[in-house]
Each structure stands twice: as C-alpha cells, then as structure tokens.
Amino acid sequence: MAGKEKKVKLQGAVRKVDKKVYLKRYWQLYALLALPLIYLLVFKYIPMIYVQIAFKKYMLNKSVWAMPLAKKNGFEYYIKAFNDRDFINALRNTLLLNLKDLIFGFPAPIIFALILNELPFKGFKKVVQTIAYMPHFLSWVIIGSLSLQLFAQNTGMVNMLIKNLGGESIPFIAESSHWVRNYIGWGIWQSFGWNSIVYLAAIAGISPDLYEAASMDGAGRFQKMWHITLPGLKPTIVVLLIMNLGYIMGGGMERPMAMYNNLVMDKADVIATYVYRVGIKGLQFSLTTAVGLFQSVIGVILILGANFISRKLGERGIW
Amino acid sequence: MKKKILSILLACSMVASLAACDGGDGGEDTGDVSAVQESKAEEAKKAGADFENGKFKETKKIVVEIYDRGNDGGSDPENNDYTEYIKKGMLEDHNVEVTFKKVPRWTEVDEINNLLAAGTAPDVCVTYSYPTIQTYANMGGVIDLAPYVEQYKNDLPNLWNWLGDTNINWDKDPKTGNLWCVEAKLAVSNRVLTFVRQDWLDKLNMKAPTTKAEFEKMLVAFKDNASTLLGADADKMVPYSVSYDVGWRAATLIESFLDPKMSDKEFYVNGFDDRKLTENGTKEGVRLLNKWYNMGLMWNDFAQYGSGDTTEDDMMKAGFVGAFTHNWDYPYRNGDDSINANLQRNVGANAKFVAIDPFEDKNGTHTKFVSGPIDRKVFFPATNTEPLASLLYLDWISAPEHIQYLQIGEEGVTHTVTSDGAIAIQPATGNAIMNSGMNIDYTITVNGLKLTSEELTNKSRALNYPGIPAEDVMNSHKIANTDLRVGKNVNVGAIEAEEGVGDTLSQKRDIAYDKAVVASTADFDKVWDEELKNYLSAGGQAIIDERTKKWEEFFGSSDMLP
Numbered sequence: 001m002a003g004k005e006k007k008v009k010l011q012g013a014v015r016k017v018d019k020k021v022y023l024k025r026y027w028q029l030y031a032l033l034a035l036p037l038i039y040l041l042v043f044k045y046i047p048m049i050y051v052q053i054a055f056k057k058y059m060l061n062k063s064v065w066a067m068p069l070a071k072k073n074g075f076e077y078y079i080k081a082f083n084d085r086d087f088i089n090a091l092r093n094t095l096l097l098n099l100k101d102l103i104f105g106f107p108a109p110i111i112f113a114l115i116l117n118e119l120p121f122k123g124f125k126k127v128v129q130t131i132a133y134m135p136h137f138l139s140w141v142i143i144g145s146l147s148l149q150l151f152a153q154n155t156g157m158v159n160m161l162i163k164n165l166g167g168e169s170i171p172f173i174a175e176s177s178h179w180v181r182n183y184i185g186w187g188i189w190q191s192f193g194w195n196s197i198v199y200l201a202a203i204a205g206i207s208p209d210l211y212e213a214a215s216m217d218g219a220g221r222f223q224k225m226w227h228i229t230l231p232g233l234k235p236t237i238v239v240l241l242i243m244n245l246g247y248i249m250g251g252g253m254e255r256p257m258a259m260y261n262n263l264v265m266d267k268a269d270v271i272a273t274y275v276y277r278v279g280i281k282g283l284q285f286s287l288t289t290a291v292g293l294f295q296s297v298i299g300v301i302l303i304l305g306a307n308f309i310s311r312k313l314g315e316r317g318i319w
Numbered sequence: 320m321k322k323k324i325l326s327i328l329l330a331c332s333m334v335a336s337l338a339a340c341d342g343g344d345g346g347e348d349t350g351d352v353s354a355v356q357e358s359k360a361e362e363a364k365k366a367g368a369d370f371e372n373g374k375f376k377e378t379k380k381i382v383v384e385i386y387d388r389g390n391d392g393g394s395d396p397e398n399n400d401y402t403e404y405i406k407k408g409m410l411e412d413h414n415v416e417v418t419f420k421k422v423p424r425w426t427e428v429d430e431i432n433n434l435l436a437a438g439t440a441p442d443v444c445v446t447y448s449y450p451t452i453q454t455y456a457n458m459g460g461v462i463d464l465a466p467y468v469e470q471y472k473n474d475l476p477n478l479w480n481w482l483g484d485t486n487i488n489w490d491k492d493p494k495t496g497n498l499w500c501v502e503a504k505l506a507v508s509n510r511v512l513t514f515v516r517q518d519w520l521d522k523l524n525m526k527a528p529t530t531k532a533e534f535e536k537m538l539v540a541f542k543d544n545a546s547t548l549l550g551a552d553a554d555k556m557v558p559y560s561v562s563y564d565v566g567w568r569a570a571t572l573i574e575s576f577l578d579p580k581m582s583d584k585e586f587y588v589n590g591f592d593d594r595k596l597t598e599n600g601t602k603e604g605v606r607l608l609n610k611w612y613n614m615g616l617m618w619n620d621f622a623q624y625g626s627g628d629t630t631e632d633d634m635m636k637a638g639f640v641g642a643f644t645h646n647w648d649y650p651y652r653n654g655d656d657s658i659n660a661n662l663q664r665n666v667g668a669n670a671k672f673v674a675i676d677p678f679e680d681k682n683g684t685h686t687k688f689v690s691g692p693i694d695r696k697v698f699f700p701a702t703n704t705e706p707l708a709s710l711l712y713l714d715w716i717s718a719p720e721h722i723q724y725l726q727i728g729e730e731g732v733t734h735t736v737t738s739d740g741a742i743a744i745q746p747a748t749g750n751a752i753m754n755s756g757m758n759i760d761y762t763i764t765v766n767g768l769k770l771t772s773e774e775l776t777n778k779s780r781a782l783n784y785p786g787i788p789a790e791d792v793m794n795s796h797k798i799a800n801t802d803l804r805v806g807k808n809v810n811v812g813a814i815e816a817e818e819g820v821g822d823t824l825s826q827k828r829d830i831a832y833d834k835a836v837v838a839s840t841a842d843f844d845k846v847w848d849e850e851l852k853n854y855l856s857a858g859g860q861a862i863i864d865e866r867t868k869k870w871e872e873f874f875g876s877s878d879m880l881p
C-alpha cells in the first residue's frame with residue numbers, strides 16, 4: 001500500500017497526470033502487484049481467522065466460530081502455558097539462543113564484508129565470496145548430520161582426531177553448554193557469507209571520492225575503515241539490527257530440531273519445537289496457538305521498541 | 320499487444336486463484352461437521368436398508384489408512400498385489416470399493432492429526448496410542464462404534480470370532496458406554512529379548528551368560544579382547560548397545576529388577592507408559608546400565624542419535640556390536656537385508672546374533688511383562704460416512720483365509736510349502752514385496768503369525784524368516800515366552816490426565832533414561848531423581864494419581880483384579 005501511494009505521489013508531482021489517465025496507463029503494473037498481495041491475503045491474513053482458537057476449546061467437528069470459549073474467560077490456555085515448566089524453559093531458551101546468535105552472529109557478516117572489501121584481487125574476492133555463500137543453501141537437516149558426523153563424542157571425526165592425538169574426547173553435542181556453542185557456531189558458519197551481501201552492496205554505494213580524499217589527508221587502511229566504511233554502513237546495520245531484534249522471540253524450528261538430542265533438551269528446546277511437540281504431536285492446538293500469539297505480540301513490541309529507540313538516536317528506522 | 324494479453328492472462332489467473340481459495344476456505348469455515356454427524360445416524364439406517372445378505376446394492380466407497388515405511392525397493396503401499404487382493408475381495412463380497420491412503424510410519428500421529436483437523440482423514444484409521452484417540456474423541460472427531468458393533472454383530476462374524484468381546488469392547492467406557500476404537504489382537508505376545516554374537520562367544524571359549532553377573536563378565540571379555548575379535552577395528556567395539564529409547568532397548572534388563580509378583584494395581588497405576596519408568600526397581604536397572612556405561616561397555620554416542628537413525632543398525636551389521644536388546648526377531652527381519660544376513664556377508668559364515676535370557680529377577684526367574692493381547696487400535700473418524708462398510712472391511716481382513724493369504728502371499732512367489740506342509744517364506748520381487756513382515760500393515764486386526772490352523776502356524780513360524788536357521792527363530796520364540804506375565808484389562812474409563820501429554824512424557828521419559836545412563840557414577844542418584852521429578856511434574860504424577868483414584872473407585876481396596 002505504501003508503495004502505491006508513493007508511486008502516485010511521485011507521478012503526480014512529476015507530470016501532474018490525472019488519476020484516471022494514470023491508472024489507465026499503468027494498470028498492468030498494478031495487476032502484477034496483485035499477485036503478491038493475494039499471496040499475503042491468502043497465506044498470512046486469512047489464516048489469522050484461526051487465531052481465535054487461542055481463546056477457545058478446539059473441536060474437530062465444529063467451525064472455528066462455533067467452538068466454545070475456553071475456561072477462565074478464554075484465558076485458560078495462557079494460564080496453562082505459564083504454569084508449564086516446559087514452556088517457561090522453551091521461552092528462556094528461545095531468548096538466550098537468539099540473543100547469543102545476535103551477539104556472535106550479527107557482527108560476523110559485517111567483519112567479513114569489511115575484510116572482503118580490503119582485498120585488492122577481484123578474482124580471489126569473488127571466489128572467497130562464493131565459497132562463503134554456499135552453506136546458506138544447505139538445509140539444517142544436512143548441517144545437523146554434518147555436526148553429528150564431526151562432533152559426536154565417540155564416532156565424530158573431530159573427537160577421533162583428538163583421541164588419536166592423545167587427548168580426551170569433548171562432548172560437543174552431548175553436553176548442554178558445549179552444545180549451545182556448537183549450535184551458535186554452525187549458525188554463524190551457515191549465514192555469515194550470505195548476510196554479508198547486503199553490507200557489500202552498501203559498501204559499493206559509498207562514494208570512492210571519500211576514500212581518495214582520505215588518502216590525500218594521509219589516512220591509513222584502518223582509519224578509512226573506521227571513519228568512512230563503517231559510518232557508511234551504519235544505516236544498513238541499524239535496519240538489520242532492528243529486524244533481527246524482531247526475531248529474538250521467534251526463530252525457525254528446523255535448526256534446533258535438526259541439531260538437538262535428548263541430552264541437551266534443557267537448553268535446546270525452544271518455543272518452535274515446544275509448539276510442534278505439544279501442539280501438532282500432542283493435539284493441543286489451543287494451547288500452542290496461545291503460545292504462538294504471545295510470541296508474535298512480543299515480537300511486534302520488540303520491533304516497535306527498537307524502531308522507536310533508533311529514531312530517538314537520530315537514525316533512520318524501518319518506518 | 321503481447322504485454323496486454325499477458326497481463327490479462329495474469330489478472331485472470333489471479334482472480335481464478337482467489338475465487339478458488341475463497342471457495343475452499345469458505346467451505347472449511349462454514350462446514351459444520353456436527354451436522355454431518357447427525358445425518359450420519361440416519362444414513363446408517365439407510366445403509367442398512369441398502370444392505371442385504373452381507374452385500375450393498377449400491378457400491379460404497381471407503382478409504383483405509385496404510386503405513387508407508389518408505390522401504391528401499393519396496394512396493395507401492397497403496398498399490399500392490401495385496402491391495403489388489405483386498406480391493407477385489409471387498410468389491411466381490413460386499414460391493415465396497417476400497418482405496419488406500421498412505422501415511423508415513425514414523426510420523427503417523429502427526430499426519431493423522433493434520434488429516435483429522437482438515438477433515439480429510441481416511442475412513443478407517445489405525446494408531447498405537449489410545450490417549451490420542453481419546454483426545455480426538457473429546458474433540459468430537461471419532462465415531463462411537465458401540466451401537467454399530469452390536470447392531471451388525473451377525474454381519475461381522477469374522478471380526479467377532481477373531482477379536483471376541485475381549486478385544487472389541489476392551490476400551491468400552493464403563494460409564495458412558497462409548498466405544499471409540501476396537502483393539503487389534505496379538506497372535507504372539509513376544510516382546511523384547513537380548514541377543515549376543517555367538518561367534519564371539521565361541522572365539523573366546525565362553526558359554527552364553529545366564530545371569531547378570533555372567534553377562535557383565537562377558538561384556539568385559541568382549542572389551543578386553545577387542546583386538547582379537549575386531550582386529551584393526553578394535554576401537555569401534557561396542558560390547559552392549561542400546562539406543563536413545565533405553566526403556567525399550569533395555570527392557571528385559573530393567574524388568575528383571577521389578578517384583579515379578581507386583582500387584583495388578585501397582586502395575587496398572589504405573590502402566591501409562593510401557594517403558595516402566597515409574598515402576599519400583601527401574602532405578603536399580605538403570606544404575607546397572609550406568610555402571611556399564613562408565614566402564615566403557617556401552618555405545619557412548621547412543622543418546623545423540625534420534626529416532627529412525629540407522630547408525631546403530633549399521634554397526635550391528637558391520638560386526639562391531641557384541642550384544643543388544645531389541646524386538647524378539649530383530650536380527651532376523653528383512654530377508655536379505657537382515658542383520659544376521661549382513662553379518663554373514665561382512666564378517667563370515669559363522670557370524671550371527673542368537674537370543675539369550677541372561678537377566679534373572681529376584682526369584683531367579685526371567686519374568687517378561689507384556690501388556691495384554693492388544694495391539695493397534697482401529698477407529699473411524701467423524702467424517703466417515705460409511706461405518707457399516709468400514710466395519711465390513713475389518714471383518715473381511717479378519718477372516719482366517721484372508722489373514723493367511725496376506726501374511727504368506729502366493730505360493731511360489733512369496734513362500735514355498737515344505738515336505739511336511741509348513742510354509743517357508745522366501746524373498747519376493749516387484750509388486751509382491753511385503754513392505755512389512757507378514758504384511759502387518761494390511762492385517763490391522765492381527766499382530767503376529769496366524770495361519771488357518773494352529774498346527775500350521777507353529778510349524779511355519781520358524782520358516783518365516785528367509786535365510787535364518789529355524790532353530791534360531793524357535794530359540795527366540797521360546798525365550799520370549801519364558802515366564803510371561805500378561806497384563807489384564809483394567810477398564811475404568813477415560814483418564815483425563817493422559818490426554819495430549821503422550822509425546823511430552825515420552826520425550827521426558829527418554830531424557831530421564833538417557834541422562835541417567837550417561838551420568839557419572841557419583842551423580843547418578845541426583846540425575847535420576849531430578850529427571851524423574853521432571854517427568855512426574857510434567858504430567859506423570861497427575862496420571863498416576865488419577866489412575867489410583869479410578870482404581871479405588873472400581874476395585875476398592877483390592878490390589879488385584881477380580
């Protein structure tokens with residue numbers, strides 16, 4: 001919608017064309033826009049009708065409108081969730097894992113982009129870039145089995161190497177805190193290359209004049225990086241940071257699911273896997289819809305908050 | 320011009336897709352299944368009118384759930400020699416057209432959940448979990464079978480003959496009279512056994528162990544002689560192997576620590592979970608496993624591999640595993656791909672696993688607890704508009720000659736008949752391949768070999784596993800039936816606390832077992848108590864309490880069933 005208004009404004013300003021003529025001329029473009037809009041409507045908005053089962057007792061044989069209200073004025077499942085130790089545990093783990101992902105994973109692509117930018121050989125740069133992108137295309141299931149092959153306590157390659165060198169095997173994936181490190185590490189490995197694309201694009205947009213002028217003034221590499229490249233990247237970093245903060249309560253199911261095992265569930269069970277286990281497998285749709293709704297509401301609050309703060313600090317937000 | 324046409328086309332397709340979506344969604348929103356259910360009672364009567372001498376005048380259509388095991392090189396579960404046999408028979412005998420719908424074996428509950436929620440579940444569904452069906456029923460998703468099985472008793476002679484009142488009415492609610500499912504019957508109650516590498520025992524000049532102490536001594540001997548037994552692969556040696564599902568995969572060991580004479584009440588109250596986590600004595604069994612684990616006698620990485628992973632099987636097949644506990648016929652299953660067949664190819668002609676019974680209980684017997692003659696549970700979702708035709712289906716597949724055909728297939732293709740009349744199974748190809756042993760997935764009212772006569776069954780049992788010597792199979796069968804304690808039906812109606820917690824508790828149970836086994840010896844008590852508390856507070860205790868209450872309501876202060 002915002003795009004539409006903007007376009008109209010732009011067009012109106014430039015050529016003062018009558019709306020009717022304008023629409024007649026460009027209706028094909030709007031027809032094209034309709035497809036993504038319909039996608040949003042069908043897959044994102046219509047399913048929201050079912051959000052109400054978070055407050056209702058789910059029935060297989062009734063329409064969602066006819067299901068009876070849950071006990072305690074519809075808040076039965078919220079009360080149940082917050083009394084459930086597993087949910088509290090999953091909530092804590094979701095926050096902790098995502099926070100660690102943010103702390104360790106967020107700077108990685110920036111650093112990588114900065115390093116890559118300093119490489120003088122174009123060909124080498126391209127090769128490195130491509131290699132770094134590749135893990136992004138691996139599914140978490142594959143990464144999970146890679147992790148098992150490499151880091152299993154006895155049969156994993158790394159531990160076999162350590163033992164053959166005379167060391168003690170390390171429980172990389174069999175002990176909770178090691179597992180968390182392993183989990184964060186694979187996350188960085190998988191995404192730093194891909195995420196650096198945005199930063200590289202932003203770096204490419206910085207005027208070379210600035211670098212030239214700095215060189216004339218006698219600035220070295222690190223000084224240029226610090227005073228030109230990084231400030232140039234700042235708006236991009238802020239926008240991405242805001243978006244990432246929005247995900248801090250979210251996160252997909254595949255990654256923990258493909259990587260966890262029974263020994264580390266105390267730190268590995270997140271909301272997504274909790275919802276899958278209790279809701280889809282345990283058939284408690286109302287309970288898990290309640291959890292999902294709670295998660296989304298917090299996510300929205302976080303994004304709005306981050307956006308607000310960023311604007312207060314004088315940066316551009318998303319809105 | 321081109322652009323214009325293209326955009327018109329695009330716009331049209333969008334409108335069409337929007338309309339389609341709206342239609343589908345609208346239907347889901349307004350389609351009230353309860354209305355369908357009401358009209359169903361009338362339809363049942365109508366069906367009765369349309370039904371004469373076991374046959375419908377008009378062809379009825381039903382859809383039946385079938386497990387998809389995704390076997391390499393298996394046959395299409397929806398379309399093979401056996402589905403054809405059933406389809407043809409049902410059409411001829413009852414004028415019912417059967418179609419099969421495959422559901423992945425290892426995620427079947429998730430899949431059925433989704434199908435039920437979408438209103439597209441098969442008419443005949445099958446699952447192993449009664450609480451799941453109870454949950455469906457509470458959501459109004461299941462047909463009450465009680466009136467149907469009685470009303471049409473005369474039309475269902477095979478079903479009543481085979482399952483009997485015991486299995487048909489096993490889950491009938493004593494108060495409301497509701498019957499949400501019928502229980503399939505176990506023809507053989509063999510459960511879990513321990514296996515050991517016969518050739519390793521021979522090599523080390525040892526006898527098969529008959530007590531826990533001897534078993535432990537044997538494991539130590541395996542470990543100490545790893546280089547004799549495995550040569551260059553000595554470091555891959557696993558004297559005793561379990562998986563993450565310790566409660567199943569060490570069942571005979573754990574059960575040997577329970578009281579063989581425990582009361583029916585105690586067994587029932589702790590019996591929500593057949594892995595016996597909360598029984599008295601289980602802890603000591605796990606303590607022994609923990610000791611072995613810390614002595615380096617077990618597979619270190621077992622808890623890191625999840626359900627369906629073949630790593631452990633591959634180690635057995637490669638010959639690295641000395642002993643393990645599993646289903647009573649585990650090393651014999653799958654013909655050419657059986658563990659023993661692989662062992663012979665990979666290690667040598669005399670390499671094989673044989674069954675042993677080394678875990679003595681406090682009376683010196685080898686008590687094995689089995690849950691009763693019940694197996695899978697068959698239910699009809701509320702969307703089933705042909706309950707009579709569906710019951711006739713169950714009746715048809717319960718007929719002795721149909722069971723026999725499905726279990727052994729065609730002579731010359733899947734089996735041969737030996738000189739004394741016994742049936743010997745042989746590997747099949749193409750559409751004759753059975754995706755599950757004895758086609759257990761098609762014979763949903765039976766589990767275990769059941770041929771038309773008991774004599775034939777007994778004669779043939781040993782020949783049911785192509786390539787496996789008859790005496791090995793008989794030995795397993797004999798041990799599996801030693802000191803059986805068969806559970807009885809404690810029918811006290813629905814236990815509310817059991818609904819929806821099955822998966823959560825199964826996982827907590829596995830976590831408790833796994834963590835306790837890998838704990839350091841000093842931490843064992845702490846870890847076990849903590850994890851058990853975790854299990855109990857997640858719903859385990861509520862189940863125990865409700866079961867106790869219900870027991871007392873029905874049986875008073877008596878500890879044993881009448």
